[in-house]
Amino acid sequence: MNGPADHRRQPDARLDEALMGTALTIGRHNLGIAWPNPAVGALVVRHGAAGPVILGRGWTAAGGRPHAEPVALAAAGAAAAGATLYVTLEPCSHYGRTPPCTDAIRASGVARVVAAIEDPDPRVAGRGFTLLRASGIEVTVGPGAELARIDHAGHIRRVVSGRPHVLLKMAASSDGKAGLEGRRPVRITGPAAQAQVHLMRSQADAVLTGIGTVLADDPQFTCRLPGLLDRSPVRVVLDSALRLPLDSALVRSREVAPLWVVAGIDAPTEPELALRELGIEVMRVADGADGGLALDETLRLLAMRGITRLMVEAGPRLASAVLTADLVDEAALFTGPAPLGAAAIEAFEPLALEAMNHHLIETDTRRHGDDLLRILRRR
Numbered sequence: 001m002n003g004p005a006d007h008r009r010q011p012d013a014r015l016d017e018a019l020m021g022t023a024l025t026i027g028r029h030n031l032g033i034a035w036p037n038p039a040v041g042a043l044v045v046r047h048g049a050a051g052p053v054i055l056g057r058g059w060t061a062a063g064g065r066p067h068a069e070p071v072a073l074a075a076a077g078a079a080a081a082g083a084t085l086y087v088t089l090e091p092c093s094h095y096g097r098t099p100p101c102t103d104a105i106r107a108s109g110v111a112r113v114v115a116a117i118e119d120p121d122p123r124v125a126g127r128g129f130t131l132l133r134a135s136g137i138e139v140t141v142g143p144g145a146e147l148a149r150i151d152h153a154g155h156i157r158r159v160v161s162g163r164p165h166v167l168l169k170m171a172a173s174s175d176g177k178a179g180l181e182g183r184r185p186v187r188i189t190g191p192a193a194q195a196q197v198h199l200m201r202s203q204a205d206a207v208l209t210g211i212g213t214v215l216a217d218d219p220q221f222t223c224r225l226p227g228l229l230d231r232s233p234v235r236v237v238l239d240s241a242l243r244l245p246l247d248s249a250l251v252r253s254r255e256v257a258p259l260w261v262v263a264g265i266d267a268p269t270e271p272e273l274a275l276r277e278l279g280i281e282v283m284r285v286a287d288g289a290d291g292g293l294a295l296d297e298t299l300r301l302l303a304m305r306g307i308t309r310l311m312v313e314a315g316p317r318l319a320s321a322v323l324t325a326d327l328v329d330e331a332a333l334f335t336g337p338a339p340l341g342a343a344a345i346e347a348f349e350p351l352a353l354e355a356m357n358h359h360l361i362e363t364d365t366r367r368h369g370d371d372l373l374r375i376l377r378r379r
């Protein structure tokens, strides 16, 4: 039997925060594979005399649909009538590839909707809340907002700025170096930090690197944590002249996760055809004002393809270029315990360090084994 309906009780702000915390946690389930949509979490809760009872839960499916709300409402079934729906982002109100979530919510008979934040997507932007309120549903906005803005940073950046949220990862030695003399690779961090990097990859829609790293390290940029290979991100290489070797680990692992190559306008067509033959996508962009391929144009192309969360795992050249262009929203800076010596290459160019200090601020510090991880976010 159903307990008392939510609308007959006074909303409890602390309980709303706690339940939104749960909705945010389950919403993270498909972070990295829900793109082009945000990874949303939803809970249908009945506030009975003995406390809250979760009747249904849902999160955005891989590829972006179904959305979290209809999944949670379907799980709750008829019991949703009179209950509260907790959702980490404003429900959509427009016809996309699926009917609007506001229709499903109204049909379910829920009495109250608690949402963490408004969806800045101009097709929604408060319209979802207006529609729900017009149907007599009580709407509360705000619980869990701070965390929701972090979880949905990719979606927000894409709809507001037309580019993905950019997370820059860099590992530096205790003396600030990222590679050996002659751009030879070197292991800087230990297994715990490396596992953390793989976890970050699993929550990224795509990883962006430069051809310098590909030629030096022959990386895969897949997620090789046990059982998470299918969470590997799209791999994107900036390669002006299409020097990417066909026998590179990136090309060989093309069945594990898509590989996209960004080439210059003048790159030869032969390697492009060879790559295309292997199912690798090649796109071309013009050079930027500061040399190298235009980064703003590259990020716009990725956003147009649906990428919301981009992790940059590159050498000092590309890492410095994204910082200097003020395209970094978040940085994960690992520092290993050992120095590499004066002849090794600096992790960042001086202008990039200046930009980092100017635009980003440290928000968290953690240890992963012998390595230090500092998290910086846009001020």
Ligand SMILES: NC(=O)c1ccc[n+]([C@@H]2O[C@H](COP(=O)([O-])OP(=O)(O)OC[C@H]3O[C@@H](n4cnc5c(N)ncnc54)[C@H](OP(=O)(O)O)[C@@H]3O)[C@@H](O)[C@H]2O)c1
Binding pocket: 169, 170, 171, 172, 177, 178, 179, 180, 182, 183, 184, 185, 186, 188, 209, 210, 211, 212, 213, 214, 216, 217, 238, 239, 240, 241, 243, 288, 291, 292, 293, 294, 295, 313, 314, 315, 316, 317, 318, 319, 321
């Ligand atoms: N410690 C770490 O976290 C880490 C991570 C990765 C790599 N590494 C090390 O870094 C070294 C390689 O460094 P790197 O600086 O040469 O590699 P990178 O930054 O990954 O690649 C740089 C190359 O990318 C291409 N590129 C195209 N557009 C660009 C743009 N707008 N800005 C910058 N680059 C652009 C350029 O080559 P084209 O002109 O041919 O397009 C450029 O030379 C190796 O020693 C590697 O082991 C360290």
